[in-house]
Amino acid sequence: MTATGASLTRPVVRKTPRTGIYGRQGSAGWLFVSPAVVILGVFLLLPILMALFVSFTAWNGQGSPFTSTVPMAGGDNYTNLFAKDGLTRLDFMTSIRNNLYYVLLVVPLQTVIALSLALVVNQRLLKGKSFFRTAFFFPSVTSSVAISVVFLFIFLNGGAVNAVLGFFGIQGPQWFQDSRGLLHVILGGLGLVNNDSPPAALTGHTAFGLSYWDWLAGPSVAMCAIIALVVWTTSGTFMLMFLSALQNLPTELDEASLLDGASRRQHLRYVTLPMLKPTLFLVLTLGLIGTWQVFDQVYVMSQGNPAKTTLTPAFLSYRTAFYDFNYGSGAAISFILFLIIITLTLLQRYIMRDRDDRRPLWRRLSKGGAR
Amino acid sequence: MKRPLPRLRVAILGTILALTATACGSSFNDNGNQQSAGKADLQILIGSSGDAETTAVKTAAASWASSTGNTATVTPAQDIGQQLGQAFAGGTPPDVFYVDASRFADYAKVGALEPYADKVKGGVNDFYPSLRATFTYQNKLYCIPKDFSTLTLQINNDLWTQAKLTDADIPTNWDQLTAAATKLKAAGITPLVIGDTRDRIGAFMVENGGWILSKDGATVTADSPQNLAALQYVQGLLKGGLAVYPKQVDAGWGGEAFGKGKVAMATEGNWIKGAMQHDYPNIKYKVVAMPAGPSGTKGTLSFTQCWGISSKTKFKDQAINFVEAMTTAQQQLAFTKAFGVMPSRISAKDGYLQQFPNDKPFIDSADFAQGPVNAPKMDSVLSDFDSQLQGLANGDPKAILTRLQTNATTALKG
Numbered sequence: 001m002t003a004t005g006a007s008l009t010r011p012v013v014r015k016t017p018r019t020g021i022y023g024r025q026g027s028a029g030w031l032f033v034s035p036a037v038v039i040l041g042v043f044l045l046l047p048i049l050m051a052l053f054v055s056f057t058a059w060n061g062q063g064s065p066f067t068s069t070v071p072m073a074g075g076d077n078y079t080n081l082f083a084k085d086g087l088t089r090l091d092f093m094t095s096i097r098n099n100l101y102y103v104l105l106v107v108p109l110q111t112v113i114a115l116s117l118a119l120v121v122n123q124r125l126l127k128g129k130s131f132f133r134t135a136f137f138f139p140s141v142t143s144s145v146a147i148s149v150v151f152l153f154i155f156l157n158g159g160a161v162n163a164v165l166g167f168f169g170i171q172g173p174q175w176f177q178d179s180r181g182l183l184h185v186i187l188g189g190l191g192l193v194n195n196d197s198p199p200a201a202l203t204g205h206t207a208f209g210l211s212y213w214d215w216l217a218g219p220s221v222a223m224c225a226i227i228a229l230v231v232w233t234t235s236g237t238f239m240l241m242f243l244s245a246l247q248n249l250p251t252e253l254d255e256a257s258l259l260d261g262a263s264r265r266q267h268l269r270y271v272t273l274p275m276l277k278p279t280l281f282l283v284l285t286l287g288l289i290g291t292w293q294v295f296d297q298v299y300v301m302s303q304g305n306p307a308k309t310t311l312t313p314a315f316l317s318y319r320t321a322f323y324d325f326n327y328g329s330g331a332a333i334s335f336i337l338f339l340i341i342i343t344l345t346l347l348q349r350y351i352m353r354d355r356d357d358r359r360p361l362w363r364r365l366s367k368g369g370a371r
Numbered sequence: 372m373k374r375p376l377p378r379l380r381v382a383i384l385g386t387i388l389a390l391t392a393t394a395c396g397s398s399f400n401d402n403g404n405q406q407s408a409g410k411a412d413l414q415i416l417i418g419s420s421g422d423a424e425t426t427a428v429k430t431a432a433a434s435w436a437s438s439t440g441n442t443a444t445v446t447p448a449q450d451i452g453q454q455l456g457q458a459f460a461g462g463t464p465p466d467v468f469y470v471d472a473s474r475f476a477d478y479a480k481v482g483a484l485e486p487y488a489d490k491v492k493g494g495v496n497d498f499y500p501s502l503r504a505t506f507t508y509q510n511k512l513y514c515i516p517k518d519f520s521t522l523t524l525q526i527n528n529d530l531w532t533q534a535k536l537t538d539a540d541i542p543t544n545w546d547q548l549t550a551a552a553t554k555l556k557a558a559g560i561t562p563l564v565i566g567d568t569r570d571r572i573g574a575f576m577v578e579n580g581g582w583i584l585s586k587d588g589a590t591v592t593a594d595s596p597q598n599l600a601a602l603q604y605v606q607g608l609l610k611g612g613l614a615v616y617p618k619q620v621d622a623g624w625g626g627e628a629f630g631k632g633k634v635a636m637a638t639e640g641n642w643i644k645g646a647m648q649h650d651y652p653n654i655k656y657k658v659v660a661m662p663a664g665p666s667g668t669k670g671t672l673s674f675t676q677c678w679g680i681s682s683k684t685k686f687k688d689q690a691i692n693f694v695e696a697m698t699t700a701q702q703q704l705a706f707t708k709a710f711g712v713m714p715s716r717i718s719a720k721d722g723y724l725q726q727f728p729n730d731k732p733f734i735d736s737a738d739f740a741q742g743p744v745n746a747p748k749m750d751s752v753l754s755d756f757d758s759q760l761q762g763l764a765n766g767d768p769k770a771i772l773t774r775l776q777t778n779a780t781t782a783l784k785g
Binding site: 060061062063064086087090091157158174177179196305306307308319320321322323324325326327 | 452453456457459460462477480481482483618621748750751752755758761762765778781782
C-alpha cells in the first residue's frame with residue numbers, strides 16, 4: 001500500500017519523507033471518495049459497459065449475456081442501423097427524423113417560454129407572485145404519465161381542444177390518428193405541393209433509406225400534441241432556473257443601466273441576457289438532453305403510432321429490446337442516442353463559449369455587445 | 372491541477388470492477404430447470420381482459436391449489452409483453468403465463484417456453500387443429516391453447532330493414548357483400564366498418580386463399596396474386612364509401628361504431644358481445660360468418676392465447692398439472708360463462724352452444740380460421756404493414772405487399 005501511496009503523490013512531494021504533514025493525504029483522499037467511486041462504478045459505469053458489450057452481441061434475453069454461448073454480432077447491430085437497407089434502418093431513421101423535429105420545436109419554445117415566464121414573475125410590481133410561480137411550476141412536479149393521460153382526453157376528436165377550435169369555426173384534426181407531417185400540411189395548404197402526388201425530385205431520392213420527401217415531413221400532427229404537452233410541462237422547471245438566476249443578478253447593474261438611459265428592451269438585451277448566459281447554457285443543455293430522450297409521453301400516449309410518426313429512438317430501443325428480443329440492436333440504438341446527445345452538447349458548448357476573441361457571429365455583428 | 376491516475380491504481384480499480392462484473396454476470400445465470408419435489412409455489416402472470424377474467428382465474432387457481440396442496444399466486448399484468456420480456460431477461464420469469472399467439476414464436480425461438488404439450492394427460496387431440504398449429508414452432512407443439520375467438524360479420528337489424536334488405540340479402544360472398552353495401556349506401560347508411568389492421572383486413576386475404584405466410588410458415592407469400600386481389604377488393608370498398616375505418620366515423624374500434632349505430636355491418640370477434648351487452652344494449656344485431664371469397668373459399672381469422680410454462684420453472688410437473696386443470700372442458704365452460712371466450716376443446720363445443728346458441732357462427736368459424744402470423748421477429752414487420760394499411764384507400768396495394776414481402780422475408784431469415 002505504501003508503494004502505491006507514494007506513486008500517487010506529486011513528484012515534488014515524493015522526495016519528502018512519508019512522515020510529513022501531507023504524507024497520507026493521498027490515501028486518505030482515496031479512502032474518503034471510495035464509497036462514491038464504488039457506487040458510481042457499480043451502478044453507473046458498470047451497467048454502461050455491460051450494455052456496450054451487449055450492443056456487440058446478438059443476445060436474445062435468455063440467461064446471462066456474458067457467457068461463451070451468446071453469439072457475437074461484431075459491429076452488425078450498428079451497421080444495420082446505418083448501412084443495411086431494411087426495416088431496422090427504416091425504423092431507426094424514421095425515429096431520428098421524428099425526434100429531430102421534436103427537438104427543433106421543443107427546445108427553443110420551452111426556453112423562450114420559460115424565460116418569459118421568469119421575467120414576468122420576477123417583476124416587483126406583480127401581485128400574487130407566489131400564486132403564478134406555483135401555477136407555472138405545478139406541471140413540472142406532476143407525474144408525466146398522469147399529465148399524458150389528461151392530454152389524451154384533451155386531444156380526443158371530440159375533446160376540449162377541438163371544441164375550442166370548433167368555437168372559432170375551425171375543424172380540428174384527429175390529433176392522435178393524424179400522421180400527416182406539419183410541413184407537408186403547410187406546403188399542401190399553400191398549394192406549393194400536391195400531397196397525393198409529391199414531387200418526384202423528392203420522392204425519387206433517398207438518404208439512409210428514407211426519401212427526401214419523408215425527411216422533410218416535419219413533425220406529424222400527433223407529434224405536435226406531444227410537443228405541446230412537453231413544452232407546457234418543462235417550461236415550469238426551466239422558469240425556476242431562470243428565476244433563481246434573475247434573483248441573483250446584482251441590482252447595481254440594473255440601476256446603472258437605468259441611469260444610462262437604457263430602454264427596457266436594451267436593458268434586457270444588453271444587461272440581463274448576457275448575465276443569464278450560464279443559466280441559458282444549462283437550460284439549453286438540459287433541454288437538449290431531455291428532448292432526445294423522450295420516452296414516457298410516447299409510451300403512454302401513442303406507442304409510436306400513427307404510422308410511426310411519434311416513434312423516437314428511446315422508445316424504439318425499448319421496443320427492439322423488450323418486444324423483439326433484439327437486445328443487441330436495442331443497446332446499439334441507445335448508444336447512438338448517447339453519441340448524438342454528447343455531440344450536440346459539445347457543439348452547443350463550443351457555440352456558446354465565452355471570453356475569447358472568436359466570439360460567435362451574432363455577437364460580433366451586434367453593435368456594442370455585452371462587453 | 373490534474374494528477375494522472377497511476378497505473379497500479381487503475382489496475383486495482385479495473386480488477387474490482389471486473390470482479391463485480393463477473394459477480395453481476397453470474398447472478399444472471401439460471402440454476403433453474405431442475406424439478407423441485409414437494410409443494411410448489413406457482414407464480415402465474417395473466418394478461419387479463421378485465422376484472423371478470425382476473426376473478427375467474429383466481430378462483431380456479433385457488434381451487435386447484437387447495438385440492439393439490441400447492442400454492443398459486445395469480446397476478447394480472449399491466450402490459451404482459453413488457454413484463455415477460457423483462458422477466459426473461461432478468462432470469463426470473465413467472466412459472467405459468469399467458470402467451471399471445473402473435474408473440475408466441477418470439478418466446479419459443481429464444482427458448483423461454485417449455486414444450487410441455489406431449490406430457491399433458493389425455494393428449495392434445497381434443498384441441499382445435501388450427502389452434503394447435505398456431506402454437507407449433509419448428510414442428511413442436513409448445514403450449515396448450517387457453518381459448519380463442521374468431522372474426523365474424525355482425526349485422527344491425529334495424530339499419531338492415533331500413534334499407535329494405537331481408538335475410539336473403541345477408542352476404543355469403545364478396546359479390547353479395549358489395550351488393551348489400553351498395554343498397555345500404557343508397558339508403559344513406561354507412562355500410563361496413565373494418566378495423567385498419569391486418570387483424571381485420573387479413574380476413575379478406577384468407578377468404579381469397581391467400582395469407583402472409585405459407586401453410587408451413589416457412590416461406591413468405593405476401594405478394595401473391597390472391598393477397599393483391601383481396602387488398603384491391605377492400606380498397607374498392609373503401610374508395611366507394613362502402614366500407615370505412617373506425618376513425619372515419621369517430622370511433623376507437625369497429626364495435627364502437629357498430630354499437631353507436633353509425634354503420635350497418637362490422638367485422639369483429641367475440642369480444643363485441645360484451646361491448647354490445649354492456650355499452651349498447653339497445654342495438655339488435657345478428658351474427659353471420661364472414662363472406663366467402665370469389666372462389667367460394669371460406670375464411671376468417673382466429674385470435675388465441677396459450678398457457679405458457681417457463682423453461683426455467685422449478686415446478687414443471689405441478690405447472691403442467693395446473694394447466695391441465697385450467698383447460699378441462701368443464702373449467703373452460705366456466706371461463707366462457709365468466710368472460711365470454713370460446714373453449715379451445717372440440718368436446719366443449721356442445722356445452723358452449725347450449726349456453727350461447729346465437730354464437731354458432733363464431734365457433735363454426737373455427738374450422739376455417741387462420742391464426743396470427745406465428746414466426747419470430749415479425750412484430751415490427753407486421754406493425755409496419757399495419758401502418759401501410761392505414762393508408763390503403765389512397766395507397767398502392769401492390770407496393771404495400773411488396774414491402775411486406777421484402778421485410779417479412781428478411782425477418783424470417785434472421
